[in-house]
Amino acid sequence: MIYLHLFWEFFKIGLFSFGGGYATIPFLYHISQVYSWYSLDELTQMVAVASITPGPVGINVATYAGLKSAGILGSALATLAEMLPSLVLVIIVSKLLRKFSDNFYVKSLIQTLKPISCGLLTSVAIGLLKPELNDIKALILIGALLILSWKSKRDPLFYILISAIIGVMLVFIRTLA
Amino acid sequence: MEQKRLSLFKLFLIFTKIGAILLGGGYVILPIMASEFVDKRELVSHDEVIDYFALAQSLPGIIAANMSMFIGYKLRGKWGAITAMLGVTFIPFWCIVLLASVIGSLTENSYVQGALWGVGASVIALIVLTAREMWQKSNRDAFFYVIFVLTLLTLLIFKLSPIQTILLFSIIGVIYKKITEGKK
Numbered sequence: 001m002i003y004l005h006l007f008w009e010f011f012k013i014g015l016f017s018f019g020g021g022y023a024t025i026p027f028l029y030h031i032s033q034v035y036s037w038y039s040l041d042e043l044t045q046m047v048a049v050a051s052i053t054p055g056p057v058g059i060n061v062a063t064y065a066g067l068k069s070a071g072i073l074g075s076a077l078a079t080l081a082e083m084l085p086s087l088v089l090v091i092i093v094s095k096l097l098r099k100f101s102d103n104f105y106v107k108s109l110i111q112t113l114k115p116i117s118c119g120l121l122t123s124v125a126i127g128l129l130k131p132e133l134n135d136i137k138a139l140i141l142i143g144a145l146l147i148l149s150w151k152s153k154r155d156p157l158f159y160i161l162i163s164a165i166i167g168v169m170l171v172f173i174r175t176l177a
Numbered sequence: 178m179e180q181k182r183l184s185l186f187k188l189f190l191i192f193t194k195i196g197a198i199l200l201g202g203g204y205v206i207l208p209i210m211a212s213e214f215v216d217k218r219e220l221v222s223h224d225e226v227i228d229y230f231a232l233a234q235s236l237p238g239i240i241a242a243n244m245s246m247f248i249g250y251k252l253r254g255k256w257g258a259i260t261a262m263l264g265v266t267f268i269p270f271w272c273i274v275l276l277a278s279v280i281g282s283l284t285e286n287s288y289v290q291g292a293l294w295g296v297g298a299s300v301i302a303l304i305v306l307t308a309r310e311m312w313q314k315s316n317r318d319a320f321f322y323v324i325f326v327l328t329l330l331t332l333l334i335f336k337l338s339p340i341q342t343i344l345l346f347s348i349i350g351v352i353y354k355k356i357t358e359g360k361k
Contacts, residue, residue, distance in 0.1 A: 004306040006229045014238050014334025018340045024239075048284045049277055052293060055196055055269020056203045056241040059236035063273040066329065072274055076307025079270060083246075083262050086238030090246040091255050093232060105351055106359075115321045116343055117231040121308045125205050129287075135292055138298045153216070156208045157198045167295025171287050 002070050003077055005035065010062055010081035017058070022047075024058045024082075028065055036068035059083070141166060183220065183286035184253055185260045192245055192264025199269070201293075203241035208303040210248060222253060223314050234339045235347075243266070250349055335357070 013027045027048060034126050046068070050060035059079060066078025100106045131139045145159055183191075207230055214221040218290050229251075233243035242265060249261025272280075283289045315321060324346055331342050 017239075018234075018237055018238060018338065025210075036322075040223075045284075048315075048325060049181065049273070049280050052284060052289065053269060053272040053276070053280060054199050055266060055272070056239045058203070060269050060273055061268055063249060063270050064277060066272060067277060075274055079266055083238065083242050086236050086243050086265045087258060087262055089236045089238075090243060090250060093236065094247060094250040094258075095284075104358075108354035109347055110336070111354065112324060112347055113228050113231040114224070114286050114315055115324035116328050116346050116350075117227045118308070118311050118315060118321075119325045119332065120231065120234065120324075120339055120342070121204075121207065121304065121311060121330055122249055123327075123332040125301070125308050127306045128304060129329070132191050132298070134277040138294070141295070141298040144341055146305060148252070149302070149306050156205065156303050157204045157294070158201060158270060159303055160198060160205075160296055163299035163302075164292040165295070165296035167293070169291075169292040171291035171292075172208055175287075 002037075003074065005075055006037075006066060006069055007077050008080045010034075010066070010078040011084060013062065014082040014084040024061060028061060030066070036071070038065060042068060083111065137170065179207045183218075184258060185253060187262050188249065188253060188257060189264040189267075192261045195245070196265040197268040198263070199241060201296045203239060204304055205300045206241040206244050206334060208307045210244060215246060225251065225312075227311055227315070232341055236342050259265060262317070320350075320353070 002160070009027075009031050013024050017027060021115045023154055025043075028043055029040070032038055034149075038046070043065075045155045046061055047057070048063040050064055053060055059082060062082040063075045064080045066075035069078070097110075099104060129142075132142070141163060145163065148154075191213060195206070195213060198209065207226070210221075211223065211226050215223050215226055226248075229244050229247040233240050235249060236243050242262060245261040246258040247266040249257035249259070251257070253260065255276075283313060328342055328346055331337050331345070332339070337345070
């Protein structure tokens with residue numbers, strides 16, 4: 001029975017949460033109130049863990065919440081249930097776009113999506129940069145990475161790893177001092 | 178673009194790798210996708226990645242997962258979408274299931290905090306880079322500039338959510354195109 005509830009609750013999250021990641025937290029809070037699968041303290045812990053492990057936060061939290069609620073089977077169920085609505089929608093939208101690729105409205109929509117996409121990404125970049133403005137070290141690191149990338153293009157993994165190592169080294173130096 | 182056919186297993190492996198390096202929030206999926214599928218393998222065009230980014234945000238669910246499924250579908254149809262979904266969550270899933278109890282105590286560790294600080298900075302750099310590349314590779318006519326500026330202002334000043342913004346300007350854009358080009 002718990003599996004059925006678990007599936008239904010996470011299916012709803014997948015269907016009604018837009019923007020992903022932290023947008024799912026209000027739903028998870030609601031679940032913690034209605035069912036006694038996990039406490040509010042555990043939810044905070046879950047979000048912290050989900051943010052530092054690889055993968056999208058919104059999915060990781062579902063996996064963790066499923067694990068807390070009903071073990072490994074619960075975690076698989078919660079993860080899949082959360083992605084199921086978008087899987088169906090992605091397939092339908094892709095099919096429609098392919099089928100009507102010559103349609104005037106579809107073509108116009110695709111042309112319009114490009115500047116919108118650029119605007120969205122620029123706003124994400126600005127949103128992420130804003131809190132970093134107080135952190136001189138972060139700004140220097142970001143600047144250095146940008147200069148490095150303009151000289152030669154590399155795998156994103158390279159930037160992620162090198163930055164993580166620099167972050168660890170800075171902590172190490174601080175503990176020495 | 179010539180379509181090279183990728184086996185589902187290979188697709189799964191690529192998405193497993195993408196899932197494993199997906200750190201510091203879902204938006205980093207865009208630079209990773211561009212690197213894997215446009216630059217390295219030339220399976221998807223830069224334009225398509227840009228379209229999927231807006232489409233992924235127009236649908237409910239998790240952006241990074243939606244984007245993976247769009248690319249999966251584009252490459253191998255519905256089984257591709259399912260494979261991408263399973264691949265991108267494979268490593269994250271086992272990380273949580275096997276390591277949750279250990280990782281719980283690590284979130285307070287200062288070295289882990291340091292590493293996360295670095296990852297956060299690299300994600301910002303990657304997103305700035307992708308925005309720049311997107312900008313460079315777009316065909317920028319007057320229509321592009323107007324929609325771009327309006328989208329940005331709506332998001333930053335009027336604080337509309339991405340989904341509301343996408344819907345609003347999609348409708349405006351299509352109506353505008355209908356009025357100006359539909360007559361011809």
